[in-house]
Amino acid sequence: MRSRITRHLGSVLAERVAVGPSAAEETIEPAVPPLELSGRDYAIFLLRLAAEVEHGLMVQYLFAAYSLGAPDAPEDRQADVRAWQETILGIAKEEMGHLVTVENLLTALTAPLNFNREEFPHTTPLYPFGFKLQPASLDSLATYICAESPEEWEVPEDEEQDIKNRADVAAGAPVNRVGLLYAELMRVLSDETTISPDDFNDASRAFQASWHEWGRGYRQGQRGREAMSSLPDLPAPELLIIEVGTRAQALNAIAQVGEQGEGLEPGTENESHFQRFLAIYRGMNELGDHVGVRRLATNPTTDLEGPDIGEPEDPNTTTPIVHEEAKLWAHLFNVRYRKLLVNLSHAFELSDDPSDRATLTPRGALIHRTFSEMYNLRAIAGLLVERPVNSGDPDGPRAGPPFQIPHTLMLPQDEGGRWRMHRDILDAAAIVIERLTSEGSADGQDYLAALGQADETERGQIELLIAGSALTPSPNGAPPA
Amino acid sequence: MIQELRILPPLAIARFGAAPTPMDNYDAVVDPQRPLGYRDLVPAETFEVDAQSGEIVGTFVPPRVTFTEDGNVRPVAPFLEVWALTDGGELELLTTGLLEDEGASSSDLQWRVQVANLKVFRRTSIEADKVSADTGDFSGHGRRTLRGTCPNFLPGKTIPFGHVQYIKPTDDHPGIRLRFTPAGGFVYGASRTLAPQAPLDRNVVDAVYDARPGRGTWLGYSDEDPGRPTTVPGGIYAQDPPASGISSGYLDDGCDGVVRLTLTVGGRELSAFGRVGAGPPTYAPDAVPIRTVADELEQALFGPSNKPDEATLERVEEIVRRAFETIRLMNTPAMNEQGNGMAGHDNGARRRFEPIMARSLVDEVALENLHESLLVALRSGTAPWFADVLRDYDEIGDLSDRGRRKMPALMRGADGRHLTLTRRQIDLIRTLARGPIFADENDTP
Numbered sequence A: 001m002r003s004r005i006t007r008h009l010g011s012v013l014a015e016r017v018a019v020g021p022s023a024a025e026e027t028i029e030p031a032v033p034p035l036e037l038s039g040r041d042y043a044i045f046l047l048r049l050a051a052e053v054e055h056g057l058m059v060q061y062l063f064a065a066y067s068l069g070a071p072d073a074p075e076d077r078q079a080d081v082r083a084w085q086e087t088i089l090g091i092a093k094e095e096m097g098h099l100v101t102v103e104n105l106l107t108a109l110t111a112p113l114n115f116n117r118e119e120f121p122h123t124t125p126l127y128p129f130g131f132k133l134q135p136a137s138l139d140s141l142a143t144y145i146c147a148e149s150p151e152e153w154e155v156p157e158d159e160e161q162d163i164k165n166r167a168d169v170a171a172g173a174p175v176n177r178v179g180l181l182y183a184e185l186m187r188v189l190s191d192e193t194t195i196s197p198d199d200f201n202d203a204s205r206a207f208q209a210s211w212h213e214w215g216r217g218y219r220q221g222q223r224g225r226e227a228m229s230s231l232p233d234l235p236a237p238e239l240l241i242i243e244v245g246t247r248a249q250a251l252n253a254i255a256q257v258g259e260q261g262e263g264l265e266p267g268t269e270n271e272s273h274f275q276r277f278l279a280i281y282r283g284m285n286e287l288g289d290h291v292g293v294r295r296l297a298t299n300p301t302t303d304l305e306g307p308d309i310g311e312p313e314d315p316n317t318t319t320p321i322v323h324e325e326a327k328l329w330a331h332l333f334n335v336r337y338r339k340l341l342v343n344l345s346h347a348f349e350l351s352d353d354p355s356d357r358a359t360l361t362p363r364g365a366l367i368h369r370t371f372s373e374m375y376n377l378r379a380i381a382g383l384l385v386e387r388p389v390n391s392g393d394p395d396g397p398r399a400g401p402p403f404q405i406p407h408t409l410m411l412p413q414d415e416g417g418r419w420r421m422h423r424d425i426l427d428a429a430a431i432v433i434e435r436l437t438s439e440g441s442a443d444g445q446d447y448l449a450a451l452g453q454a455d456e457t458e459r460g461q462i463e464l465l466i467a468g469s470a471l472t473p474s475p476n477g478a479p480p481a
Numbered sequence B: 001m002i003q004e005l006r007i008l009p010p011l012a013i014a015r016f017g018a019a020p021t022p023m024d025n026y027d028a029v030v031d032p033q034r035p036l037g038y039r040d041l042v043p044a045e046t047f048e049v050d051a052q053s054g055e056i057v058g059t060f061v062p063p064r065v066t067f068t069e070d071g072n073v074r075p076v077a078p079f080l081e082v083w084a085l086t087d088g089g090e091l092e093l094l095t096t097g098l099l100e101d102e103g104a105s106s107s108d109l110q111w112r113v114q115v116a117n118l119k120v121f122r123r124t125s126i127e128a129d130k131v132s133a134d135t136g137d138f139s140g141h142g143r144r145t146l147r148g149t150c151p152n153f154l155p156g157k158t159i160p161f162g163h164v165q166y167i168k169p170t171d172d173h174p175g176i177r178l179r180f181t182p183a184g185g186f187v188y189g190a191s192r193t194l195a196p197q198a199p200l201d202r203n204v205v206d207a208v209y210d211a212r213p214g215r216g217t218w219l220g221y222s223d224e225d226p227g228r229p230t231t232v233p234g235g236i237y238a239q240d241p242p243a244s245g246i247s248s249g250y251l252d253d254g255c256d257g258v259v260r261l262t263l264t265v266g267g268r269e270l271s272a273f274g275r276v277g278a279g280p281p282t283y284a285p286d287a288v289p290i291r292t293v294a295d296e297l298e299q300a301l302f303g304p305s306n307k308p309d310e311a312t313l314e315r316v317e318e319i320v321r322r323a324f325e326t327i328r329l330m331n332t333p334a335m336n337e338q339g340n341g342m343a344g345h346d347n348g349a350r351r352r353f354e355p356i357m358a359r360s361l362v363d364e365v366a367l368e369n370l371h372e373s374l375l376v377a378l379r380s381g382t383a384p385w386f387a388d389v390l391r392d393y394d395e396i397g398d399l400s401d402r403g404r405r406k407m408p409a410l411m412r413g414a415d416g417r418h419l420t421l422t423r424r425q426i427d428l429i430r431t432l433a434r435g436p437i438f439a440d441e442n443d444t445p
Helices: A004-016 A021-026 A039-067 A075-108 A138-147 A157-171 A178-190 A202-207 A247-262 A273-287 A324-347 A363-384 A415-439 A445-469 B096-101 B119-124 B293-302 B313-328 B342-348 B364-378 B423-433
Strands: B002-008 B011-015 B026-029 B040-043 B046-049 B056-060 B079-086 B091-093 B110-117 B131-134 B143-148 B159-167 B177-181 B187-191 B206-210 B256-265 B268-279
Touching (some): A075 A247, A075 A273, A138 A273, A247 A273, A324 A363, A363 B364, B110 B143, B110 B177, B313 B364, B313 B423
Parallel strands (some): B011 B268
Antiparallel strands (some): B046 B056, B079 B177, B110 B256, B143 B159
16 A cells, blocks of 8 residues: 555656656755645644654664674774764754754644654665665665756766665665755745745744754854864764744745755855765775674664564564563663653743743653653663674674654643653653563663653653643643543 | 871861761762762761770761761861882882881971961051961871961960871871861951951951051951952952942961971981861762862872873763752752852853843753753763764853853853863863764673
8 A cells, every 4th residue: 555655756756856856956846745635734744743853864774873883893994983973973863854844834824733654664765775774784884865956966977876875785776865845845845826924823933842942052163073083074963953934034944954965055065964965985995895894783673573574684674672671672762752742842832931931841751751861862772783683593683773753742731631642651660671671681780770760750750740730731722541 | 207298188178067976987988879879878887086095986877878077067077198209119108117127206296387368468468468377397196276376466466377296106097197187167256456346247256356546457458449459259258338349357267287207327318298288067968069179189190181081981971970969069050140140240241141041041940950961961871962062171160151151151160250071071072072972882791
């Protein structure tokens, strides 16, 4: 069965995407929404897809970054591998900025947000390539380069062709540019006959993410420098978190997000994702494919009976994590990943109105908690990549972070229900932590003790919020739960 | 043979207390199973000193740590030990046995303690405002009162700075020690008349400073008068009216100074010195501030860089723990605003007022939780990822958004600018940040 995305895109894909990048770039006709969708609806549809793409790219890049750092690189090149790792982590952070900016755009259009995505491996025709979790390699890097590329590459022709050929073979199909999706968005949002000025809700900015809250100093080369010091030409990450209240701001946001991927503006060439991945590709090409890269199982999953199980290093199939302890860590990873996404989406439900000094909301706490879960994902990923995916093959591929999507990311309608959801997630985490504490190896116990204590503290705070929310009427006027 | 003498620790900091019994020893210990909690205060072995004889008459471990006695704070009264550098290059505690080997005895040691409180002098630059105490040479074991005298005090008035006592060695405790017991932590006032007028200012226990015409100028002094060598930050003295810049004429019984020791053996004179100081009690004994004098001393001793084998995650963890312990004691929303907050200080430094952080982010509980989560993740073995956000020593005056949001944030250093960690602390975190983000794969269980 075709996905909902494919069904709706059927009428436009053939002419704008499936025929390839060049044709799409040349398309200048007014936006024609697919049947069943209004113009505004089409913009929302594309933005929700963009959120999914940015989310998917972010996760894949994180996985690739975590795979770097195997000790087989020559000693004098290990700092370079570390710099590549930090660069890819930086790009992943920038993708998070893109995701948040896209959610801001959805908020500005008073549209439902989207923090969801499909499980890996997965593809749709508007994805730049079939998304999969795999270690960094020349193949995967070539795919990322093509996905983030501008239409015109300013690199030697032979090299361009080599990379494109490699990417097409690795992806199993021609790799689309992410820029196509943003070009289509730009076209739709520019069209005043499709989207009226009233469709942009300036007051929604109080609910949107701001750089001041989410930026954490990732601007003007301020962060990421230390670990990248061996390769000073690689730029530090630059988080784009753009608030949107008007059409002009929406177009600016989309232009900036697209620019960060492709680097079309003069003087920004070295800062684009395209150029950064290209620099790493060239470095790895010189060092040797897979050197300095951990052997991680592709698309690791806690689902032992999935339909698409294959060889542990086949990027097109999933790898069940059957090592008992690694599987528990993977479950804990998934719970924390869910917690991160719920924190993030919940933060968008609470306003931050600078002119209202009297109303305090837990928005800031949710933002901090979102970052805390990023730290936890990094920590658990570090423990996972040291454990075999299969206890029967202790020297075989390692288990990587599974990034499995939870059964739901829908938030309950009222605050009490939302905080109960947070409590449920903490309770689920506590069960896994308890299992790991009693069944796991010594490595990781210090972390579990600290995590368990932090969760216990947070649970106490959430109980207070649940109690407090019982005093506030729910938005639909129903009696408090 | 004794080659040299040392007084250890070379710097001892006492803490005020008006109770007669000094504080017992305790350790502030992190529970490994609850690493985010408050440090446990674990009673430790403590000397019991007989006030009359000066002997250590026993040791004990108190059943619990108690900071007050009959409503008064118990002073922290440190011991200064004498150590000898002997022929083998080893440092060992100087004992009566070691002295006997040299043909000497404990009564051959000569002590002298000189302390002062120069807080008023620091502002007025008038020599006659120095308050000082000198025990003169002594070898006996009775208590030696440190009586602070000052040319600008009223006749017969002094400020007691506490006392010192040369601990009398015994067979059970033959080591050579001196104990410094600080003052009670009282405030003293000034008077414009020879006989202070009752009732006294309710904050002071006695009026000691002579503020009569032609005498001391501390009462009524102002940092804002022309030509004053003001300090940064300025105006940190009691003022009347409040915030007027006009001094209330207060003094306290804090002091610091030098302990000197001489010993003549075999025609050779050996000497050593140490430093003592007294400050307020610790009201958060289960927390350690993010930057302390100990960090300064460590940097002075070992330099601003860490050797590779000194850079450990445990040390980074301790810095992070101290960060959230510090936040626990802060009113972070207030520090983000006008008034006495850091944003207010920046405003005073002619920066347009703005909160430093987004107001939604500065709730102290949320910030404490955030910093705790740093420690949680570090305990997995991952390298610190926050090196770039640390404020460098030469960025303390950067009042841009970027500069003010660096860490540690919302805190003031001793110079009135934004606080920074020591270069050695920063180097530790950066050294590890440059390394692998995960533990070595070879360590796989």
